[in-house]
Amino acid sequence: MTMTPVDGSVSLDVNNLFRKPRICFDWEDLRYFVMFSTVSSLSGAARMLGVEHATVSRRIASLERSLNVKLVDRRKRLYELTDEGRRVAAIGRQIEAQTQAVGRLAVAAQVVQGVEVTISAPPSVAVEKLVPQLGAFRAMHPGIVLRLLGDHQYSSLSSCQSDLCIRFSKPVESGIVARRIGTASFSFYCARFYLEQRPPEHYEFIAYDNELMSDNQNGWLRDIVGDRPFVLEAKTVELQIRAAETGVGIALLPSFAVEGNDRLCQVELSAPLEVDVWLGVHEDLRAVASIQAAMNYVESCYR
Numbered sequence: 001m002t003m004t005p006v007d008g009s010v011s012l013d014v015n016n017l018f019r020k021p022r023i024c025f026d027w028e029d030l031r032y033f034v035m036f037s038t039v040s041s042l043s044g045a046a047r048m049l050g051v052e053h054a055t056v057s058r059r060i061a062s063l064e065r066s067l068n069v070k071l072v073d074r075r076k077r078l079y080e081l082t083d084e085g086r087r088v089a090a091i092g093r094q095i096e097a098q099t100q101a102v103g104r105l106a107v108a109a110q111v112v113q114g115v116e117v118t119i120s121a122p123p124s125v126a127v128e129k130l131v132p133q134l135g136a137f138r139a140m141h142p143g144i145v146l147r148l149l150g151d152h153q154y155s156s157l158s159s160c161q162s163d164l165c166i167r168f169s170k171p172v173e174s175g176i177v178a179r180r181i182g183t184a185s186f187s188f189y190c191a192r193f194y195l196e197q198r199p200p201e202h203y204e205f206i207a208y209d210n211e212l213m214s215d216n217q218n219g220w221l222r223d224i225v226g227d228r229p230f231v232l233e234a235k236t237v238e239l240q241i242r243a244a245e246t247g248v249g250i251a252l253l254p255s256f257a258v259e260g261n262d263r264l265c266q267v268e269l270s271a272p273l274e275v276d277v278w279l280g281v282h283e284d285l286r287a288v289a290s291i292q293a294a295m296n297y298v299e300s301c302y303r
Helices: 014-018 028-039 042-049 053-067 083-106 123-140 192-197 215-225 237-245 289-300
Strands: 115-121 144-150 164-167 177-192 205-208 230-234 248-252 264-267 273-282
Touching: 014 264, 028 042, 028 053, 028 192, 042 053, 053 205, 083 230, 115 123, 115 264, 115 289, 123 215, 123 237, 123 289, 144 289, 177 192, 192 264, 205 215, 205 237, 230 273, 237 248, 237 264
Parallel strands: 115 144, 115 164, 205 230, 205 248
Antiparallel strands: 164 273, 177 248, 177 264, 177 273
């Protein structure tokens, strides 16, 4: 509505006068901020997003400028969310969840023929357990293309990074249905010459990255090791095997990954650690025919 004064002065657009300014922001900035709020560190968010930590910092600053709201407190060494930051993060997670639900709906609507199913698993599981039976699966389901991720960072099912996941600890993401499909036996191994050169009190050990095993499993390992030092932290079983072969130290390894390896010998420090193996799928996808076929394949690899 426009008001025109009778004296001929400048007219006023009443609608514009009382309209609140629109606040616009980049959705990618919000996505980066939500990831930071989830893992509580710039480096952790950068690792999950596949970017440099400086990029995450710039994205957060950009979102703050767009919203004109302080989201993080930078006065300390570590970024901490402000009260407004926590509220924005909560809303952002809701938006992200709904966006991901759209992607899962699209996957569920696909027909079996020509569909791709992504399975994330520790690299040792992908190589030693899944690949040997892949030919039989292809013969039975020629229309399904499997994409195997030898993934030690646990690709997210909720964000559609993978359709199925195999884990040594039970997935706890919201909306994920998990079932136990078997066990993996872990024992200590080292190079054969290693034991000849060192007494037990001088043993050194190779540690797991925290993302590979659960807190309970890492705790068990540290209880056995005691005060003896960890000299290497490795993200994959393959790295641990290679390090153990060259005499770096003693590694806790799954027996299926070292079967037939004559360069390593078992070290009797304790009874084997029996770890449950879990198969996870998002509840929105478990009824999809191609997903069910892939789940049956994974389970058959552990029979």
